[in-house]
Amino acid sequence: MHNNFAIAIHGGAGTLDPKTINSDQKKAYNDGLKVAIEAGYAVLKKGGNALEAVEIAVISLEDCPLFNAGRGSVFTHDQKVELDASIMDGFTGEAGAVASVSLIKNPVSLAKNIMVNSDHVLLSGVGAMEYAFKHGFKFESESYFHTDFRLEQLLVAKSQNRVTLDHNILIPKPIGTVGAVALDSSGKIAAATSTGGMTNKRFGRLGDTPIIGAGTWADHNCGVSCTGHGEFFIRNVVAYDIACLIKYKGLSIEEACSEVVFNKLAPIGGEGGLIAIDKQGVIHFSFNSVGMYRASYGDKTGLFTGIFRD
Ligand code: ASP
Numbered sequence: 001m002h003n004n005f006a007i008a009i010h011g012g013a014g015t016l017d018p019k020t021i022n023s024d025q026k027k028a029y030n031d032g033l034k035v036a037i038e039a040g041y042a043v044l045k046k047g048g049n050a051l052e053a054v055e056i057a058v059i060s061l062e063d064c065p066l067f068n069a070g071r072g073s074v075f076t077h078d079q080k081v082e083l084d085a086s087i088m089d090g091f092t093g094e095a096g097a098v099a100s101v102s103l104i105k106n107p108v109s110l111a112k113n114i115m116v117n118s119d120h121v122l123l124s125g126v127g128a129m130e131y132a133f134k135h136g137f138k139f140e141s142e143s144y145f146h147t148d149f150r151l152e153q154l155l156v157a158k159s160q161n162r163v164t165l166d167h168n169i170l171i172p173k174p175i176g177t178v179g180a181v182a183l184d185s186s187g188k189i190a191a192a193t194s195t196g197g198m199t200n201k202r203f204g205r206l207g208d209t210p211i212i213g214a215g216t217w218a219d220h221n222c223g224v225s226c227t228g229h230g231e232f233f234i235r236n237v238v239a240y241d242i243a244c245l246i247k248y249k250g251l252s253i254e255e256a257c258s259e260v261v262f263n264k265l266a267p268i269g270g271e272g273g274l275i276a277i278d279k280q281g282v283i284h285f286s287f288n289s290v291g292m293y294r295a296s297y298g299d300k301t302g303l304f305t306g307i308f309r310d
Contacts, residue, residue: 003281003298007040007050007182009033009057010285011067011293013227013273018291018308026307029066033295033305036060040180041297050190050223051089051112054180058085058108058192061178065147067293069178070106071140072147073196075154078203081145081196083107084210086122087115090189090218099124099210103139104132108194111210113137122210150199157200177209179216179225181277189277191216191223191239198230208233213240221246221279222253228265228272228289236264242276253278257286 011033021029040057044050062070073081085107086097096115098107099122110132114123123131133139157163177195184190193216195209207230208215215226217239224239233239238260245256253276261273266288273287275294283296285306295305 001301003300005044005183005185006277006281006283006296006298007037007044007053007057007180008275008277008283008296009037009180010178010225010227010275011061012177013287013289013292029293029307030305032064032066033293037295037297040182044182044184047185050182050184050188053182054190054192055087055108055112057180058178058194059106062106062108062194067178068196069194071145073145074150074199076203077200079154083196084206085111085194086210086212086216087111087192088190088212088216088218090220090223095121095212097122097210097212098128099206100204101128105138105140108192110137121212153199163198163200177227179227179275181223181225181275183277183281187279189218189223189279191218191225193225213237215239217243219243222276224274224276226272226274229270232265232268232270233272236270253282253284257284261286261288
């Protein structure tokens with residue numbers, strides 16, 4: 001069904017075994033998704049723009065310690081938190097991104113500020129943090145970002161000598177990267193994604209999240225936000241590939257997403273998924289993993305939340 005305005009969000013994709021999540025945890029994740037989607041939807045409902053809606057929804061997910069973005073992010077090998085985020089305005093074609101930043105409460109807002117107020121698209125590390133400081137961004141202490149279950153995950157990943165998607169660690173406290181896509185009532189589309197990356201990643205490693213075209217894309221036809229094993233998403237320029245299949249081949253949003261997620265990524269082991277929205281307000285969720293935390297809210301379709309392939 002088409003929506004006049006709508007928003008979709010994700011909280012990561014991976015091996016989310018229904019047996020490892022009890023009903024309290026399931027409720028907590030669903031509640032976290034609901035708070036975020038309702039915050040984004042409220043912006044659209046009062047006539048706000050898609051860019052603002054995706055930022056607000058992602059901020060809510062960054063602030064929720066259950067999700068791997070902002071507070072509650074996974075640890076690097078050195079037990080540090082390094083955050084990546086990006087945002088794109090499909091109407092203007094402008095984009096902003098940050099990579100490998102620490103202590104920034106809401107990296108998605110820093111990405112947006114870089115888009116709006118600087119001549120650059122992507123700032124990283126110390127340079128990005130200096131920019132944040134100069135623009136009055138809120139810095140938190142290291143302890144704000146640290147959660148015991150992320151430490152547990154790191155210790156397991158280290159003991160297995162693996163770099164993992166956070167939700168693939170066999171600890172019953174999963175959840176991953178976050179993102180949002182939206183269409184507003186004036187027909188503008190936007191997308192945003194934010195993450196702590198992968199557990200046990202090397203210092204300085206970047207995934208697809210801060211790479212425009214890989215983890216995030218928005219134009220006049222669609223908005224896409226990805227989650228999954230970033231190296232595969234970068235090599236396959238996943239978000240932009242979907243936009244190209246729609247623009248140049250005339251595929252529907254569903255056909256384009258399925259082509260990339262199941263025919264391109266899955267055969268080479270690129271585990272993950274994405275959320276997408278088109279200019280008619282059709283929302284599509286696509287994932288080749290066992291599950292993906294996700295929600296949508298459209299003026300015609302109402303509220304939906306989901307975790308597994310249900
Ligand atoms: N795509 C993210 C990365 O590779 C991880 C995730 O989606 O959970 O950094």
